[in-house]
Amino acid sequence: ETGVTQTPRHLVMGMTNKKSLKCEQHLGHNAMYWYKQSAKKPLELMFVYSLEERVENNSVPSRFSPECPNSSHLFLHLHTLQPEDSALYLCASSQGWQGDYGYTFGSGTRLTVV
Amino acid sequence: GNSVTQMEGPVTLSEEAFLTINCTYTATGYPSLFWYVQYPGEGLQLLLKATKADDKGSNKGFEATYRKETTSFHLEKGSVQVSDSAVYFCALSDRSGNTPLVFGKGTRLSVIA
Numbered sequence: 460e461t462g463v464t465q466t467p468r469h470l471v472m473g474m475t476n477k478k479s480l481k482c483e484q485h486l487g488h489n490a491m492y493w494y495k496q497s498a499k500k501p502l503e504l505m506f507v508y509s510l511e512e513r514v515e516n517n518s519v520p521s522r523f524s525p526e527c528p529n530s531s532h533l534f535l536h537l538h539t540l541q542p543e544d545s546a547l548y549l550c551a552s553s554q555g556w557q558g559d560y561g562y563t564f565g566s567g568t569r570l571t572v573v
Numbered sequence: 574g575n576s577v578t579q580m581e582g583p584v585t586l587s588e589e590a591f592l593t594i595n596c597t598y599t600a601t602g603y604p605s606l607f608w609y610v611q612y613p614g615e616g617l618q619l620l621l622k623a624t625k626a627d628d629k630g631s632n633k634g635f636e637a638t639y640r641k642e643t644t645s646f647h648l649e650k651g652s653v654q655v656s657d658s659a660v661y662f663c664a665l666s667d668r669s670g671n672t673p674l675v676f677g678k679g680t681r682l683s684v685i686a
Contacts, residue, residue: 463616492673501678502662515673549616559624559666561607562674564616 462486465550465565473573474540480568482533482550491533492562493525494549502549508533540572575600575667579677582660586653586684594648594680596637596663604665606630606639606646607674611660620648620661653684 463484472478482491493505507515508527522544524536533550547569551562580595598604605624609617621630626641635650646663663677 465616502676504673507673551617559605559668561605561609561619561622561664561666562617564609564618566614566616569614 463550463552463563463565465548465568467568468566469569469571471571471573472537472540474542476540477536477538479537480535480548480550480570482535482552482565484531484550484552484563486552486554486563488552488554488563489530490553490555491527491530492551492553493533493535494551496547496549496567497545506535537570540570542572545570545572575604575665575672575675577663577665577675577677579661579663579680581680583681583683586682588655588684588686589652590684592648592650592653592657592682594661594663594682596646596648596677598644598646598663598665600644600665600667602667603641604667606637607664607666608635608637608646608648609662609664609676611662611679613659617662653682655684655686658682658684 466481490509495503505519506525511527526534547567549567550565553562576599578597607622608620610620611617621632623630623639629638637646637648660679660681662679664674
C-alpha cells in the first residue's frame, strides 16, 4: 500500500468519450502532481497543485483538465483524446512541492485510447 | 537549469553480478538527490536519498553516495537478483527555488538467472 491510490488501474476509451482519472492520498501531503509516462519517453510532468492551487501547467493540451477539490484528492478529466495520449498516467504527492522529501507515487492508470 | 543525466540502458546482468548505474547532475545551490525504482506495471517507489554532500543513501542492498566534487550520485549494488529487474530513475530537488523534482530518463535493468 503506497498511500497514494489511483483509480481505475486500467481504462480503455474511445476518442469521443469523456472519462476521469482519480487520485487520493492519505499522507497529509499538501502538493499533488500528474505525470504522463509513454513508452520510450521520459516522464512528463503535466500539472502541479500546491495547497489546492495549480502552480504549474506544462503546455498540456486542453483535452486534459485537472481538478483538485481538496488536498487529498486530484482528478484528471479527459475528453476527445487522441491515440497518442495512450500512456501510463501517474499521480504523486509530497509535502512541499519542491520535493525535499521526495514524492510518493500511485500505481498509475494505464490508459488506452482507441 | 537543473538537469539529471543517467546512463543509457538497457543494462543486462547475470544474477549476483555487481551493479552500477551512473547519474550526474547539474543544479544551482545544494540539491537533495534521489533514486526511484519502477517495477513492471507499477508506479515509482523511492529507493534511497541523500540530502547533503558525502551522505550515503542505502536501502535493500542498494547504495549511492552524494559526490559534490564530481556532481554524481551513482547507484550500486554488490549482488543483484532477478527481482531487481526494473527501471531506475535518478532525481534531484533544487531546494533553492520553486521547482518540482527533476527526473532522469530512467535506466532499465534486466537480471537473468
